[in-house]
Amino acid sequence: MPLPAPNLDDRRFQQLVDEAKRFIQQRAPEWSDHNVSDPGVTLIEAFAHMVDQLIYRLNRVPDKNYLAFLDLIGVRLFPPAAARGGVTFWLSGPQEQLVVIPAGAEIATERTTTEDAVVFTTASDLAIVPCHLTRLRRHPASGPPADLLEGVIDGRDMPVFQTTPTAGDSLLVGLSAAVPSCAVLLELDSRVEGVGVDPRQPPLVWEAWTGDDWTPCELDRDETGGLNKPGDVILHVPAGHAPSVQAGQSAAWLRCRLVEPEPGQPFYVQPPTVRAVAVSTIGGTVAAVHAETIADEMLGDSEGVPGQRFLVARPPIVADGEPIVVETSDGDTWTRWTEVDSFAGSEPFDRHVTVDRTSGEIGFGPAVRQADGTLRQFGAVPTVGARVRIKAYRTGGGRQGNVARRALSVLRTSIPYISTVENRGPALGGVDGETVGEARMRGPVQLRAQDRAVTAADYELLARQAAPAAARVRCLPAGDGSDAGGVRLLVVPAAVPDETGRLPFEDLVPDDTMLATIAADLDARRPIGARLVVEPPFYQGVTVVARLRPRADTSAVRLRSLAEEALYQYLDPIHGGPDGQGWPFGRPVHSGEVFGVLQRLPGVEVVEEVRMFPADPLTGRRGDEVTRIELDRHALVFSHRHQIRVEER
Numbered sequence: 124m125p126l127p128a129p130n131l132d133d134r135r136f137q138q139l140v141d142e143a144k145r146f147i148q149q150r151a152p153e154w155s156d157h158n159v160s161d162p163g164v165t166l167i168e169a170f171a172h173m174v175d176q177l178i179y180r181l182n183r184v185p186d187k188n189y190l191a192f193l194d195l196i197g198v199r200l201f202p203p204a205a206a207r208g209g210v211t212f213w214l215s216g217p218q219e220q221l222v223v224i225p226a227g228a229e230i231a232t233e234r235t236t237t238e239d240a241v242v243f244t245t246a247s248d249l250a251i252v253p254c255h256l257t258r259l260r261r262h263p264a265s266g267p268p269a270d271l272l273e274g275v276i277d278g279r280d281m282p283v284f285q286t287t288p289t290a291g292d293s294l295l296v297g298l299s300a301a302v303p304s305c306a307v308l309l310e311l312d313s314r315v316e317g318v319g320v321d322p323r324q325p326p327l328v329w330e331a332w333t334g335d336d337w338t339p340c341e342l343d344r345d346e347t348g349g350l351n352k353p354g355d356v357i358l359h360v361p362a363g364h365a366p367s368v369q370a371g372q373s374a375a376w377l378r379c380r381l382v383e384p385e386p387g388q389p390f391y392v393q394p395p396t397v398r399a400v401a402v403s404t405i406g407g408t409v410a411a412v413h414a415e416t417i418a419d420e421m422l423g424d425s426e427g428v429p430g431q432r433f434l435v436a437r438p439p440i441v442a443d444g445e446p447i448v449v450e451t452s453d454g455d456t457w458t459r460w461t462e463v464d465s466f467a468g469s470e471p472f473d474r475h476v477t478v479d480r481t482s483g484e485i486g487f488g489p490a491v492r493q494a495d496g497t498l499r500q501f502g503a504v505p506t507v508g509a510r511v512r513i514k515a516y517r518t519g520g521g522r523q524g525n526v527a528r529r530a531l532s533v534l535r536t537s538i539p540y541i542s543t544v545e546n547r548g549p550a551l552g553g554v555d556g557e558t559v560g561e562a563r564m565r566g567p568v569q570l571r572a573q574d575r576a577v578t579a580a581d582y583e584l585l586a587r588q589a590a591p592a593a594a595r596v597r598c599l600p601a602g603d604g605s606d607a608g609g610v611r612l613l614v615v616p617a618a619v620p621d622e623t624g625r626l627p628f629e630d631l632v633p634d635d636t637m638l639a640t641i642a643a644d645l646d647a648r649r650p651i652g653a654r655l656v657v658e659p660p661f662y663q664g665v666t667v668v669a670r671l672r673p674r675a676d677t678s679a680v681r682l683r684s685l686a687e688e689a690l691y692q693y694l695d696p697i698h699g700g701p702d703g704q705g706w707p708f709g710r711p712v713h714s715g716e717v718f719g720v721l722q723r724l725p726g727v728e729v730v731e732e733v734r735m736f737p738a739d740p741l742t743g744r745r746g747d748e749v750t751r752i753e754l755d756r757h758a759l760v761f762s763h764r765h766q767i768r769v770e771e772r
Contacts, residue, residue, distance in 0.1 A: 134178060139171035190559065193566045197465070200562055202439045202480035204591040205414040205517065206524030206553030208546050210243065210531055211306065211359075214251065215542035217403035222540050224249035224409060227416055229535035230544050232526055241523055243531060243550070244416065249409035251305055256402040258297025258374045264289045264381075268370045275400055280313070283350060284381060284394035290326070292381045292394075294350075297374025298402060303364040306406035307377070309356040311347050312399035319392030325349025326384045326391075329356075332376045333363030340377065343547075350379070350395035359408060359547075385742070411531070411546070413524030413553055414441045414517035422485060425451065427507030429490035429500060438483025439556055441517040442591065447478045448514035449485055451505045457512075466501035475502040481556055485513065524553035525619045549619040549630060552592035576648040582612055586657075589644035590637050592617050594697045597660065597708055599757055609654040613757060614641060615696060615705075624691035628740045628761060631696065632659050663754050664738035664763035665694055665712055666745055669721055670731040671769050677726030679769040685724050686767045693720050696759035709756035714749075731770070738763040 134142075144157050144167070157164055210230050214222065226248050231240040259272040263285040271294075274281040284292040296309065320326070327349055330337040338361045346354025358377065366375040384390045415437075422433035440447065450457040460474040466488045469475045477486040488502020505511060531546040557565075568584055576582045579598040586596045595615040616637060618630035642657045649655055667690050673682045693699050700706040701716075714735045721730045737746040740761050754760065 134175075136168075136171050136175045139174055140168055143167045143171065189563065193562060196566070196570055198562055198566050198569060199479060200481040200559070201554075201557035201588070201591060202442045203520030203556040204552055204554040205412045205441045205520035206243075206526070206550040206592075207246075207410060207412050208243075208526075208531075208548055208550030209408045210245065210411040210544060210546050211406055211408045212249065212251070212534075212538070212541050213306070213406040213543045213545075214404075214540050216540075217253065217308070217405060218251075218540055219253055221253065222251040222538075224251070224407065224538060224541075225536075227536075228538060230411060230531045230546075231533045231535050232530045233533060240533065241413065241526055241530075242415070242519075242535065243411040243413050243524070246410045246412050249304060249407050251404055251407040252300050252302045254298040254300045254302050254307070254375070254402060254404050256296065256400055257299045258295065258372055258376075259400060260295040260297070260370065260372070261285075262293040262295055262370070262378075264291030268295075271397070275397060278398055280396040280398045282394040282396050283379070284391065286394065288381055288391035288394050290381050290383045294379040294397075295369060296377045296379070296400070296402065297369075297372065298377065299375070301364045301366050301375040302360050302404050304362045304408050305360050305364075305404050306343065306408070307358045307360055308403050308405045309358070310399075310401040310403075311350065311356060311397055312353045313347065313350055313395055313397045319389055320349050320351070321389045322348025322351050324388060325351075326382050326388060328380050328382055329358050330378050330380060331358075331360045331364045332367050332369075332378075333361055334365040334367070337378065337380075338363065350397065357405070408547070411550075412441075412517070412519075413521070413550065414519035416515055416517050417513075418515045420513050420516075422449075422511040422513060425505035425507060425509040425511055427504060427509075429488060429504050431487045431505070433485045433511055435483035435485070435513060435516060435518075437518040438481070439518065439520070440478065440480040440483055441520040442480055447476075447485075447516055449476045449511065450514055451509045451511050453506055453509050463502075469502040471500040472503050485511075520553060521555050522553050524550055525617060526550045527619050527621050549627075551617055551619065551630065554591040554617070574648055575650075576645055576653075577650065582610060582645060582649075585645055585648055586612055586614065586641045589641045590614070592637065593633070593641070594618070595705055597757060609656065610649070612641065612645070612655065612657045613660040613708075614638065614657060615660060615759070618697060620691070620695075620698075624688045624695075625762065626691070626695065626697070628662070628763075631662060631761070660708070661755060661758040662696065662740055662761040663752065663758050664740040664761050665752055666736045666738045666763050667694075667717055667765045668732075668734040668736070669717075669765075669767050671721065671727055671767065672729040672731055673769055674726050674728045679771055682724070682726045683767045683769045685726070686721055686769075687765055689720055689724055690717070690765045690767075691762045693717075694760050694762040696761060699760075706760045709754050709758060710760075711754055712752040712760055714751070 147154055212224050224245060226245050228245045229242055231242045234240040259275055261269045261271055261283055271281040283294040329340040329342055331340050341359040343357040343359055345356050347356060369376055417437060420436060446462045449460040460476045462478050463475045466475060469488055475488060487504060488500060490498045490500050493499050528547060528549045529545050534541060534544045576585055579600050582598040583596045587593060593614050594617040597613040599611040614633045616633040618626050620626050638657045645655055671686060673679055696706050698705060714733050718730055718733045734748050736748055737752050740763050
């Protein structure tokens with residue numbers, strides 16, 4: 124139990140007024156009118172109001188002392204983190220010249236009457252490289268390759284796979300130039316020759332050569348039904364696309380490869396054909412961040428004394444993992460100063476600075492008096508009159524940057540040849556800055572951990588500090604789901620549901636950058652000999668099939684939407700569960716509680732039937748009907764394609 128904080132004076136306004144009136148009866152009994160209309164009582168109430176304010180300030184003294192103590196042990200408020208995501212720029216049409224999207228280009232959401240626009244900026248330059256078709260080859264899984272370009276130029280139907288299609292057969296498309304991070308349009312003309320395949324799910328994958336291996340491309344659109352009819356194919360090429368030599372021919376290669384069919388998936392009996400192929404670049408994707416970059420900001424002039432402090436113009440500074448570069452100059456040359464966490468290890472001539480990203484304060488080294496009376500300088504001091512500037516920093520961030528897919532649609536920077544812009548995936552990672560109340564709760568835990576990961580709680584605390592964008596972190600102690608002496612850390616990233624409340628499964632898998640950041644931070648803090656694995660948890664898919672009867676005044680369409688939204692919200696690994704704080708790790712799912720969620724919906728007269736099935740969120744395969752789905756002790760639930768039927772009256 125924590126020690127109770129003292130309330131130095133618990134009196135309030137009315138108590139002060141009543142006490143003053145009782146004192147008047149003792150000292151001035153002739154004053155008998157104590158009504159609020161009396162001028163003297165008005166003065167008493169005025170002074171009581173001022174005393175009440177003084178008492179409030181007095182009772183804030185313990186809080187001030189507590190925060191001063193947190194400051195002494197090095198607890199600083201966490202700055203906001205900026206959301207990040209890919210933004211795709213679409214050209215108005217294929218261009219013959221290079222189109223460059225500069226770093227710092229602004230993209231925003233639509234502004235409404237109640238909400239301001241959320242602005243993102245591109246993190247780097249994007250080059251949309253023009254290209255055209257130079258090679259077209261058929262590479263069977265076994266056998267010699269064949270050139271198809273001459274036949275296509277003559278307008279002949281050329282089989283893209285061997286006579287009996289086999290997994291591993293490929294169609295190689297050679298481009299005139301590498302198009303990393305670009306969107307490529309393939310215009311194909313063909314006949315329905317690929318007999319046997321389901322055009323809705325053809326066993327094909329599109330890949331690009333990235334220097335060392337073939338990397339999958341993201342398929343944006345395929346109108347050909349598996350190369351079975353004329354249409355367009357739009358591919359998003361990975362960033363590492365590079366030219367290479369394949370079978371003695373040089374080009375920047377894309378390929379369409381046959382893969383082994385899934386159980387129940389039809390396969391080609393005869394190969395599809397093409398008679399015309401045209402390739403062009405129609406867009407590109409670049410990373411964008413919910414923050415604005417401020418470059419070469421002047422902070423002021425140095426006074427030549429230790430412990431100087433400077434403030435940036437637009438705090439807070441977004442915590443993006445990049446060190447802040449501070450420069451000083453006595454003339455035309457700028458000298459770089461390095462950011463450090465503290466001056467404890469700084470020598471008198473080390474050009475070190477500290478940065479408080481929440482307040483935007485830049486600090487130079489102090490001078491500390493030693494026991495023998497001498498002064499020791501921790502870090503160098505800029506000379507008198509030296510100009511101080513910060514090379515670049517980012518300001519912004521917060522949870523409002525976690526926008527859903529296709530929410531960014533307004534181009535605020537004028538760029539030639541760009542027609543539309545969109546984010547094909549949600550922006551993730553935005554976290555608000557830490558509040559004082561949250562720091563008060565974190566202080567005792569951090570004081571105990573001392574930046575050392577020993578207990579499971581230590582690992583979880585330090586992992587949250589290393590990656591604020593992680594929504595949930597669960598540490599499995601050694602021997603609990605891991606090998607003896609090994610520690611597993613399960614990380615759930617922050618994900619943004621769409622307008623129906625659904626979470627895309629791929630958004631629940633943390634990216635390699637987040638996992639690497641956590642692993643690198645904890646690697647320096649774990650005990651010697653402790654093995655650490657940082658990975659996502661296991662997700663158990665759940666599909667609910669329900670039949671509802673609406674009330675007489677309820678729309679069936681509206682009720683179906685409400686029911687689906689309620690199920691996706693309740694069976695949510697981040698925001699669901701009985702308490703709305705995320706589904707508890709290992710908690711089983713009962714059909715009875717699903718029944719209760721649906722029955723509580725407004726407009727539901729009777730829940731006729733509830734059926735529940737375990738499902739694989741990757742393949743979509745559904746298991747047998749059950750009334751209880753057991754979860755591993757360290758697994759989470761995931762909603763997968765609920766089906767709601769509302770009976771019409």
